[in-house]
Amino acid sequence: MSKAGQKVLSSLRQMIISGELKAGERVAEIPTAERLGVSRTPVRIAFRALEQEGLLIKLERRGYRVRKVSPDEVSGAIEVRGVLEGLAARLLAERGLSLAQREALLECLVQGDELFDKGYVTEEDLELYHDLNHRFHRIIIDASHNPAITVALQRNEHLPFASVSSLAIDRNNLKGEYRRFSFAHMQHHAVFDAIDRGQGARAEAIMREHANATLRYADLFASQNEDDLQLRLIGLVVE
Structure with a gap:
């Protein structure tokens, strides 16, 4: 695209x-x-x-x-993604990185560092982050050499915000988005370190926690539902 x-x-x-x-x-x-x-x-x-x-x-x-989306639907799909990507990270840590895989992941980390080291982000920075974030996750999934993970992720991606590419950027709060995405990038560093050291359990745990960062979307949908309920109650009182 x-x-x-x-x-x-x-x-x-x-x-x-x-x-x-x-x-x-x-x-x-x-x-x-x-x-x-x-x-x-x-x-x-x-x-x-x-x-x-x-x-x-x-x-x-x-x-x-x-489409009406429930918070449970979002959180459930993200939890499944975390499990699958965590498994991929553990398998890769146990298998070991090839030189090409290691260099590809390091390239993503260096590019991310360049985006966040200046202390703020622009819309263009976050568009670049979208691409390198997708690439980082894709390398880990492909390098796990477990095709069942890829198939399961493809099915899960038809659910709201289940895909790693399903980023929503609040362009009115770039300061907050800097904090959110720079933290996510630090998690990339941590999961790479665990994989590179062959620490499968640690890599899996970090990757699952990394997916949970997306749960803010579930919270936002929950807030929407509460607002809708309040409006309906107000409507009932007025009538």
């Missing part, structure tokens, strides 16, 4: 989890493209991706509808 397409996809994810696009709301290409100031093509691609992620439902007629 192009950088423009990735930015649209991330923006729409953030609009869904923030409640700006509410559950049940219908979304269409033209008004969404106008709202985001982009062409229809990246919006069309983003809609398809969000459908695959379980955040949008394709309508029989044209357009999509925002």
Whole structure:
């Protein structure tokens, strides 16, 4: 996906989890493209991706509808991802890194250091982090040499925020996003260290904890549900 397409996809994810696009709301290409100031093509691609992620439902007629997502659904999918990626990290630690695998992981770490060492991040930095984060995880999964992990992850990725690529960036709070993503990058350093030292149990534990950092999305959906309940109760009182 192009950088423009990735930015649209991330923006729409953030609009869904923030409640700006509410559950049940219908979304269409033209008004969404106008709202985001982009062409229809990246919006069309983003809609398809969000459908695959379980955040949008394709309508029989044209357009999509925002799918209602429960906090339990998000946390459950993330927990499964953590288990699978933790297993991959343990297997790789026990198997041992090849020189090429070690260099590829180190390259991701160096690139991440360059993004975060300056003490702040821009939107462009986080787009770069999205790519290197995906690459770091992909190397570990592929290097585990367990195809069942790949198959299970592919199935799980059809659930909301289960994919490592399902990052939502709050562009109105880049200071907070710097803290969140720089911490995630430090976890990359820790899991690499465990794998490189052959410490399988430690690598597995860190990778599972790393996935749990995404649970903030479950908390946001929980907050949305509470707000919706309060609005319904207010409506009942007024009536």
